[in-house]
Amino acid sequence: MFQPAKRLHLAGIILFSFLGLTGVAGATEYPVDQRDLRFEPDMLTIKAGDSVVFTDTDRITHDVTIVNPDGTSQDKGMSTFNQHITVKFDKPGVYLVHCRIHPDMKATITVGTP
Numbered sequence: 001m002f003q004p005a006k007r008l009h010l011a012g013i014i015l016f017s018f019l020g021l022t023g024v025a026g027a028t029e030y031p032v033d034q035r036d037l038r039f040e041p042d043m044l045t046i047k048a049g050d051s052v053v054f055t056d057t058d059r060i061t062h063d064v065t066i067v068n069p070d071g072t073s074q075d076k077g078m079s080t081f082n083q084h085i086t087v088k089f090d091k092p093g094v095y096l097v098h099c100r101i102h103p104d105m106k107a108t109i110t111v112g113t114p
């Protein structure tokens, strides 16, 4: 038997599930390497809710310190070869990234509204 009401209900469930999945998948992880004493790339534009995965590809220790748009800073710690430091950016603004060990290592991450 053909039951239009039931079909519509099922379609609603499928659509709802789909939207739920894309909501989660909407956040992106962007890779940034710490390579040859530089952040690579050293300029990045992302959206609020996205994350940046910093990977130390040098055979020396690096640090990830984030200077927030309000001037406060957060030291995300040190990494050695092939270690990752993941930082999630929830608020829009311009963030400056640097390595405490190597003052010339700098990057700028611009976080836009999602």
Ligand SMILES: [Cu+2]
Pocket: 037, 061, 062, 063, 099, 100, 101, 102, 105
């Ligand atoms: Cu460094």
